[in-house]
Amino acid sequence: MSDDLKKLIIDYVKKEYLDDDSEEIDESTQLISSGIVDSFSMVALKTFLEKKFQISIPDEKATTEAFDSVNNMINLLKEFNVA
Amino acid sequence: MAYSNKARDFFSNELKNINTAGTFKEERYIESPQGANINVEFPVGAKPKEVLNFCANNYLGLSSHPEVIEAAHQGLNERGYGMSSVRFICGTQDIHKELETKLTKFLGTEDTILFPSCMDANAGVFDVVLDKEDAMISDRLVHASIVDGMRLCKAQLYNYKHSNMDHLEEKLKETQNLRLRMIITDGVFSMDGDIAKLDEICDLAEKYDAMVMVDDSHATGFMGKNGRGTHEHCGVIGRIDIITTTLGKALGGASGGCVSGRKEIVDLCRQRARPYLFSNTMPPVIVAAANKVIDLISKTTDRRDKLEKNTKYFRDKMTAAGFDIREGVHPIVPIMLYNAKLAQDMARDLYEEGIYVIGFSFPVVPKGQARIRVQVSAAHEKEHLDKAIAAFTKIGAKYQILGKKKDEIIAQYGY
Structure with a gap:
């Protein structure tokens, strides 16, 4: 499950945020603090996870830190028993 | 009053963090009307210096018309x-x-x-x-x-x-x-x-x-x-x-x-x-x-026509001088330097040469895309543009970036 989940989120981030198809990211790549995902368009990432897993992530948990890497997002999803 | 030491320390710390991150913004005091030539007191307390302004949004030169x-x-x-x-x-x-x-x-x-x-x-x-x-x-x-x-x-x-x-x-x-x-x-x-x-x-x-x-x-x-x-x-x-x-x-x-x-x-x-x-x-x-x-x-379209002419002149000459410029037709001319410190250092040296420009780096622009943003105006005359191009060329040569493209500048200075 975890590997599938990693791939799912990495593929989404690559498709949605990277301009160059040859750019690579992995589960520990910093997304927000490195500027790949800006803190505002992080909302789209949150919506993607919420729709995909039919959960609602409350604002206090939707921090820039929680979305800063695929690993962090998986840890967040664990709290909702979907990872 | 409940502005306690706790609140004061908290805000002071925030300011320190901004400073440490290198994103602290300082105001420069201008002691003249807005225009191509302005008198700037910088740093605070320094004798006002006459510089050519290449960082205003005064595109048509109408601010002091x-x-x-x-x-x-x-x-x-x-x-x-x-x-x-x-x-x-x-x-x-x-x-x-x-x-x-x-x-x-x-x-x-x-x-x-x-x-x-x-x-x-x-x-x-x-x-x-x-x-x-x-x-x-x-x-x-x-x-x-x-x-x-x-x-x-x-x-x-x-x-x-x-x-x-x-x-x-x-x-x-x-x-x-x-x-x-x-x-x-x-x-x-x-x-x-x-x-x-x-x-x-x-x-x-x-x-x-x-x-x-x-x-x-x-x-x-x-x-x-x-x-x-x-x-x-x-x-x-x-x-x-x-x-x-x-x-x-x-x-x-x-x-x-x-x-x-x-x-x-x-x-x-x-x-x-x-x-x-x-x-x-x-x-x-x-x-x-x-x-x-x-x-x-x-x-009349005289002013926008002059701006268009100035922009083309500046872009052409800077490209010929060997700067890595984002192509385009707009009077915003990004001189790409990629490295934040290089952008700050060059902007400081250009100010010493009498050219007022600002270096921009992350988080204002994406990481690794630091640049000096030049803004051309219809208030600029040909001699203003020539002076700026000469100063850029002198400072560009000092930092050995003329004729170099992105990869070479990054190899020299890093992101």
Whole structure:
């Protein structure tokens, strides 16, 4: 499950945020603090996870830190028993 | 008073963190009117130094134009200093209405409403026209004021990769079941000077039944043959539903902004836009001067023509000198340096040479894309441009970057 989940989120981030198809990211790549995902368009990432897993992530948990890497997002999803 | 040491220490620490991150912004005191030549006291306490200004949004050189100043004096004498009111109570004079009518005609729209600033126009407009059943589909590099406006609106947010029309189309397909949709973009993006593909955006908007909103702050007055803006430049006059723009850049540079576009949307803004309803009206002195600005640029395109010529001259000469410049036609000319410290060091050295420019780095621009942003003006004469080009060439040679492309500069200085 975890590997599938990693791939799912990495593929989404690559498709949605990277301009160059040859750019690579992995589960520990910093997304927000490195500027790949800006803190505002992080909302789209949150919506993607919420729709995909039919959960609602409350604002206090939707921090820039929680979305800063695929690993962090998986840890967040664990709290909702979907990872 | 409960401003305890705890609060003071907390805020002091925040300031220290900004300083440590290298993003602390310092003001420089200018002791002259805005123009091509200005006297700057920097650092604080230093003897004022005469420098050439290459970092103002004074695109048409109208900030200190004698006829504009005269119109401001006349406005002050005939309509007073302040209105002490919002627009809808007792803050609308005949000259406010006159300015709205002139802007409508100049921009080629149906109607216009003034705001205290374009920041306020952007903060107010989305919440007026869209709700949670609707979608805002924005370019990812839109100006911070649009981001703030979208945050204040309950509509669902989607964004597309910068100027990527395929990605925009995907988002339009994805949101087809929603009630109303609006594509949101800057006309000209302020850090790169690149121009939105408004012709393609309008085609997609028509294909998928979406509205189009453009913030044209870095274009109104000079982009397009008659200076009407990016919509004229791209040949889509009449196809943009909302234009927001500022009077604080090319149009005299004082303050004020507007929402211009479809009549119903402008009418709704008069009823519901919070920055319009709850903020003071624009002062008569600025309105009177802005009316004169619209008269001046409607009468002749000389200033925007000179700006276009200056921009081409500067871009051509800087490219020939060996600088890595983002290609384009806009007077925002990004001199790409990639490394933040290099951008800061070169801007400091250029100031010593009498050229006032600013280095920009993360988080204002993406990481590894530090640059000096030069802004050309119609107020610049050929000798000003030549002096700047010579200073850039001297400093560029000092840092050994002339003739080098991205990879070579990064190899030399790192990101």
